[in-house]
Amino acid sequence: MLLHGGAGSWSGKVDVERVLSKVEECARMGRYALGGGALAAVEESVACMESSGLFNAGVGAVTNSAGMVELDAGIMDGARRGAGAVACVRNVPNPIRLARRVMEETPHVLLVCEGAEDLARARGLWSPQSSWKWSASSGHSGDTVGAVALDGSGVFAAATSTGGIRGKMPCRVGDSPVPGAGYYAGTEGAASATGIGEMIMVELVSFRAVELLRNAEAHRAAEEAVGALERDFGWGNVGLILMSRSGPAIGLSAKLMPVAAASDSGSASALAGEMKVEDVERRLRGLL
Numbered sequence: 406m407l408l409h410g411g412a413g414s415w416s417g418k419v420d421v422e423r424v425l426s427k428v429e430e431c432a433r434m435g436r437y438a439l440g441g442g443a444l445a446a447v448e449e450s451v452a453c454m455e456s457s458g459l460f461n462a463g464v465g466a467v468t469n470s471a472g473m474v475e476l477d478a479g480i481m482d483g484a485r486r487g488a489g490a491v492a493c494v495r496n497v498p499n500p501i502r503l504a505r506r507v508m509e510e511t512p513h514v515l516l517v518c519e520g521a522e523d524l525a526r527a528r529g530l531w532s533p534q535s536s537w538k539w540s541a542s543s544g545h546s547g548d549t550v551g552a553v554a555l556d557g558s559g560v561f562a563a564a565t566s567t568g569g570i571r572g573k574m575p576c577r578v579g580d581s582p583v584p585g586a587g588y589y590a591g592t593e594g595a596a597s598a599t600g601i602g603e604m605i606m607v608e609l610v611s612f613r614a615v616e617l618l619r620n621a622e623a624h625r626a627a628e629e630a631v632g633a634l635e636r637d638f639g640w641g642n643v644g645l646i647l648m649s650r651s652g653p654a655i656g657l658s659a660k661l662m663p664v665a666a667a668s669d670s671g672s673a674s675a676l677a678g679e680m681k682v683e684d685v686e687r688r689l690r691g692l693l
């Protein structure tokens with residue numbers, strides 16, 4: 406079970422300790438859910454971060470240029486090659502739970518507009534954002550959130566959730582709900598990406614990282630997937646977590662990204678960027 410809390414420059418008022426301890430707490434929550442499978446684990450850990458108000462996801466998300474919160478989220482099961490996602494939903498505090506409903510209860514992968522909110526209403530996942538206890542104005546610290554997991558049956562899952570880019574145009578959709586872009590799970594591994602959606606989407610960063618696992622070990626695959634985007638768009642635009650059968654890996658082409666892992670042996674967190682990616686991987690590998 407491996408989580409991230411968004412890549413970025415983290416300038417301004419950021420409570421790093423609080424963010425790291427929340428990512429680790431949510432990783433532990435996902436670990437408890439792992440008994441129910443990798444999909445349950447990524448859903449629970451991402452929902453935990455969405456509900457915290459500390460990240461640009463769920464109730465802590467940033468607003469668009471019209472002052473509204475519009476959320477994107479996606480989830481994928483590597484064994485079934487099934488995905489579910491919602492984009493641009495407005496009154497859904499835990500869009501990752503809605504994404505899973507789309508995957509399990511509809512014939513579709515990506516639902517938007519009234520269709521998504523109607524499903525949220527029908528499943529008790531709808532709540533007007535004016536009533537949310539936390540909001541972007543309370544000042545979030547982390548960014549987009551994501552999780553990848555490998556369960557005891559050898560199944561991988563991935564999930565990503567975000568409020569997108571602050572001040573974005575109304576109805577803008579980023580990479581996070583697009584399978585292969587913001588998240589991907591296959592038979593070889595699972596990935597979740599964060600950064601500038603417009604770049605991640607055209608580079609299919611998560612798909613690329615998992616595909617690279619066929620011929621490369623995890624560290625190389627993660628490095629190569631973010632390296633490909635960096636070659637096209639420059640440094641500072643993407644972060645990635647990757648779970649493989651041989652362990653976790655991190656790709657970072659940005660200043661900082663909080664990560665955490667949890668397993669039977671315990672949990673740990675680290676601020677990648679402040680700590681070298683290889684050292685973070687070593688710390689997490691001891692657990693996973």
Ligand SMILES: NC(=O)C[C@H](N)C(=O)O
Pocket residue numbers: 411412461548549567568569570578579580581598599600601602603605
């Ligand atoms: N900070 C982020 O990761 C934003 C997200 N990838 C988006 O572009 O919507």
